Amino acid sequence: MPSWNDYKEMARGRGALALELYVVVTTPAKTPEDVKAALPDHLDYQRKMEEQSVLVMAGPTSDDSGELMQGAGMILYRAASMEAARAIAEADPMHSSGARSFTLRKWLVNEGSLNVSVGLSTGIAKLT
Secondary structure, eight states: OOOHHHHHHHHHHTTOOOEEEEEEEEEEOSOHHHHHHHHHHHHHHHHHHHHTTOEEEEEEEEOTTSSEEEEEEEEEEOOSSHHHHHHHHHHSHHHHTTSEEEEEEEEEEOSOOOOEEEOTTTOOEEEO
16 A cells, blocks of 8 residues: 555646645534633634634534534644644644544545635635
């Protein structure tokens, strides 16, 4: 079986993006009140990570039925390594307070598309 780096090079060789991101899946570890209490600091942290181009995307996730799962979410980070990504996730007030726990995975993004539309007169940007 090829190593991670071998697979990444094979992906690049066939013209794939081969962008390494880090996926944090967070789940409630305490009460909904604990999650709510950590939310303002968590959102401030997320904004800072976005300003530093560390945060790619983040948001809540559903349960298996498609309904919102209170307090659970997914975060995508840019980082130099698993260790760096883990440190970023651990510093998130949701995790450092113990309100949520998390799992961390490296993700090699190869295929897909994103479209950005910017209204020059309106200043409105849309991501589809």
